[in-house]
Amino acid sequence: MSARSRRPLSLTNLRAFETVARTLNFGAAADELHVTQSAVSRQIKGLEDELGAQLFVRGTRHVQISPDGHTLLRAVEPLLGKLDATVQSIRRSRGRQRVSVATFASFGSLWLLPRVEAFQREHAGIDIRVSAHDAISDLEQDTELDLALRYLDPAHAGAGAVRLFDETLTPAVSRSLWQRIAAGEAPPLARPADLVHHTLLEEDDDRASSEFLSWRHWLSRQQLPSLEPRHWLSLTYTYQQVQAALAGHGVALARLPLVIEAIERGELVEPFGDAGRIVSPYSYWMVLGSAARSRPEVARFAAWIEAEAERTRAAVGAGGAPAPAAAR
Secondary structure, three states: OOHHHHOOOOHHHHHHHHHHHHHOOHHHHHHHHOOOHHHHHHHHHHHHHHHOOOOEEEOOOOEEEOHHHHHHHHHHHHHHHHHHHHHHHHHHHHOOEEEEEEEOHHHHHHHHHHHHHHHHHHOOOEEEEEEEOOOOOOOOOOOOOOEEEEEEOHHHOOOOOEEEEEEEEEEEEEHHHHHHHHOOOOOOOOOHHHHHHOEEEEEOOOOOOHHHHOHHHHHHHOOOOOOOOOEEEEEOOHHHHHHHHHOOOOEEEEEHHHHHHHHHOOOEEOOOHHHHOEEEEEEEEEEEOOOOOOOHHHHHHHHHHHHHHHHHHHHHHOOOOOOOHHHO
């Protein structure tokens, strides 16, 4: 075996190879690596010379990975992923402590963000990064994320998931609209059938959980499956539904764990009180990435989340704020 064949491959060339193989575009790879396209071409040519094999088939308008390229990619991808995760872990341990949280937008806006400043007051050395989107993140693949706060049915929660609290739905209106109703300036809202005179704020969502978050489901539970309100106002996100209710635009079918503080403060009112509440088979869960479990800052944040969730369970279980007498 020659000295050349025993020589380790250049990491720079391997990085360029993985990027081109993933994008199948030398220009896109150059942009991602912050180098020129000619530099990427030289790195790929250098790697091919080192291996004595062609890794890509270059056409006029396209690039294809060769059979040898596929073989190399299967080995390179997991190695670079593990290397990147190790480097990130070392950097975190030497720099400021940070916890990265993935959650869906409405949970972040209505439940997490109003509380997170209190955590940072108690833990001044820990920064929080919140990634809010509706896609479920894979904590084992995305090494940038430490834990996720999710909305799932128990069958899909996964091993090790921590149940934070269950779901309860309740009609809710703003204090200003409720005062107008009490003063006779808006139609009555003493019983579910009175919803026919009001605008219903609906969450416009096609996920499986939307069946239990819809007004049609709630109305069917009240033996009013055919009721048509004065208007429908459909919104993409739960937090938009809550914002519209707070602005007095109609009646939201609110997720009680996410609005219980607004009800306790009197900003929102449950017109039918406890009788208007229904439960959903979905719940809120916390999931920790396996690589993050051993980090003290993640453990502290997870413990804080559990403590806050316990307070939410207690508030919802206590019945929240009863509807004013005028609603009964």
